[in-house]
Amino acid sequence: MGVGGNFWDALKPYARYEGFDFLRDKKVAVDLSFWIVQHEAALKSSYVRNPHIRVTFFRTINLFSKFGAFPVFVVDGKPSPLKSQARIARFIRFSGIDTSDLPVAKEGISADRNKYFVKCVEECVELLKLLGMPILRARGEAEALCAQLNGEGLVDACITADSDAFLFGARCVIKHLNPRSKGPFECYHMSEIETAMGLRRKHFIAISLLVGSDHNLNGVQGVGLDTALRFVKNFSEDEVLDRLHEIGSGAIPPFHGNSVSPSKCTRNADNDLKKLKDRHCSLCGHPGSKTAHSKVPCEPCYSINGVNCYKKAPGFKCVCSGCEREREEREYKKNENWHIRVCNKIAADCNFPMNEVIEIYMGIEDREVFRPLSWKSPEIELLIDFLAYYQNWEPSYVRQRMFPMSSTIFLRERAASSSENLLHGQYEFDSIQRLKVRYGHEFYEVKWRNSSSVMRSVNDPASSEVSNILSTPQPEEIQTDESTSGLDELDVPQIHIDDGGSFILTDENLILVQKAFPDKVNSFLKQKEIKESKRKSTSLRSGGTCEKSPTPNSGVQLAITDYYRSSKRLKEEKDEEDLARNSETGLAKEKGKGSSATLSKSVRRRLLFG
CATH class of the missing domain: 3.40.50.1010 (5'-nuclease)
Known part of the structure; x- marks a missing residue:
């Protein structure tokens, strides 16, 4: 709270x-x-x-x-x-x-x-x-x-x-x-x-005394946050707590005000006499009488109207010195009365201010709790x-969830010392797959090679399962065992199997990867530039070819018999291609079912993290 x-x-x-x-x-x-x-x-x-x-x-x-x-x-x-x-x-x-019926504790x-x-x-x-x-x-x-x-x-x-x-x-x-x-x-x-x-720290402590906190729920009765914010601004940080002590003991400190300059409101007898300001015209509202203005228009009206005074608009406020002074006096008196009312509310609380609360916030923690901060593996x-x-x-589930943390530690150590060690003594940095955007943030998708992913011994009961996995490249994301949300959600590493080797794909920070493996990053960026240049050249060439081919807008018109004959031939060729594609897809699906039907998610996870 x-x-x-x-x-x-x-x-x-x-x-x-x-x-x-x-x-x-x-x-x-x-x-x-x-x-x-x-x-x-x-x-x-x-x-x-x-x-x-x-x-x-x-x-x-x-x-x-x-x-x-x-x-x-x-x-x-x-x-x-x-x-x-x-x-x-x-x-x-x-x-x-x-x-009402609960007993009152006597010993605290x-x-x-x-x-x-x-x-x-x-x-x-x-x-x-x-x-x-x-x-x-x-x-x-x-x-x-x-x-x-x-x-x-x-x-x-x-x-x-x-x-x-x-x-x-x-x-x-x-x-x-x-x-x-x-x-x-x-x-x-x-x-x-x-x-x-x-507002500064002591102002906030004063506000907590007025509106309540974890150490005093009630605060001062009838004082809300807006009132407390406005009230403490009347005092500087060095004096605010002392003034609250004075108010709590019954004394009301003088009100200086923030909206009105003290030089304009001296609060002396002369100002009280000046409240009897000059007469104002009932028609236009400017200084002077209506009779005088009917003979000679006042200067403010004459500068606008040029002839006679005109009737003042609704909500008109005169800006002469006497009217300004009167408004300042009223505002000052209003704020002063508000200040006195708040002080009276504070003084009505017999326990205000609670010195124990001030000591809690201003106290210093025990220095013995400090020690050099260090992070271990x-x-x-x-x-x-x-x-x-x-x-x-399962152990494989824990290792899988720990992998992002382990890879971050590995990249930090690599950036600091350029060591040639393997991640967990098993995974080596292979390459950067792509620049990935996740939740609006950019990452490098890093490919980690499992250096120990060689075939297990023939005597190993799971060797047949490993063989099935390695022989069927099926990159697939490992699904979590339990639902996650918000800050709990982890970017689950993906399994990628290629050419008989197993890899893990993780999302890593761009700057961290650059510091740890600058050569890999430079190579990735160069390859990306080459691919983009090839893609642009290919699109240009394909665009030129399309311009040479006869189209309805190219000015070449086919005979009506040639048009229908060519359309029929193209349709037949398209149907044959669709039929062949569907048959190949069906065979691939049947093959995929036969090779992955026996592989559960936990088995795949154990093979890489077990």
Whole structure:
């Protein structure tokens, strides 16, 4: 949740829409609880096995491989008693329970979290360790530590839906990522919000005190978000919290106003006397009397009409100095009365402001949680055992889903050291197939050769199945065992079999492939240019041939007997070609059925990833 009163809606006009590669090669802090809580409905469903593990697994691979980021996961520590109390109050509020008969706790409220949720978090932490991701445990709230990492420059952005990350000092917050979207995603930069709204971190803390937050649901009675935004703008960042303390103790600070310059509204006795402004004509509304204007027209009317004063239009406003001063005085008095009413509402709250909330937002996390951030290679075999136990997934299924992450690590290491190692000691970079556009984003479709795809031993029971697969080239996409959506969806590697060798096709980032294999990229681009030039020359030649052939517009007219005779002959030839094509297609289908009828999807997956 974060700050109450639909705080995200107030920030949305100032969001920047970043491109798909914004997070590439950047460190990003992830609030792990946010991922789990976001799929609370899935946690309660019975048809998905351990959805929190599944969500964390797929999202981490996607964030690492597709977006190219270096994620740092942050886990909640012990929540503050205020947040625990607010959580219980929120539950009671939305459940409709009558609290009149409930006993009142005398010793405070337990800060322990739900045991089932804690169990889910710890299982996800174990999974992330096997994936090689760095994990930090906050002393209190995870979004607080994410914000501190971002504020101190240790990470480039935070991924969280808690808007109070800005109150903890975050500089760049990403609320939601969707790799299936063709458009950019929303990114909130604190520097741009400060410039556009004129508000800074302490202003946001003051707003949370007025409208409520995760640590105080109610806020001040009768004060909404629009009122809070307008009210805190009357004070600078350095004085806003001190002024709220004064108002809470009953003192009303003087109103300076934003819309009116103090030099124009000195609020002295002379201004009160000047309210008795000069007389204005009842006909035209300009300074002067109607009798005088009937003799000599006033200057504003004379400059337009040229003869006499004319009747003022509906809604007419005089712009003379006296009228302007009067309107400024009225506006100032209106704002001053509004300021006093808001101060009275704040003073009516005996617990305002809650110093505990200010200390939570302004406090500093324990420095002991920091350590050098490092990303390790995933422990594939232990991952297979872990996911077989919790998700009942086959080893080949896990290896298949891990392949995009493994290929990203391989390309990064290759770009850094130009090593000649194989991917998993088994796959080598073969070639670039094509430039692929997926969800509006460009990728290279890379072809990985399975160097160990030689025929298995004759004694191997599966050698006959391998022989059937390798002898029948049937490039086919491996289908997933479970449905995926949103950030959970992975680009499943495709199997390609050609000339007795097996290959895997993956989508890789253009820049990463260029850094890792510049020669391969240059060769691919040259071949692409050659193909395009050949295609253009072929189209030109075919166009010239068509011009030489007799057509109805070429000026050559056939005799009517020749026309019908030639049309009949062409129709007969076309029918013969269609018949031959259909017979060949039928034979091919029968052959395909005979060769692939015994091959299940799991068998094909095990052959390449098993």
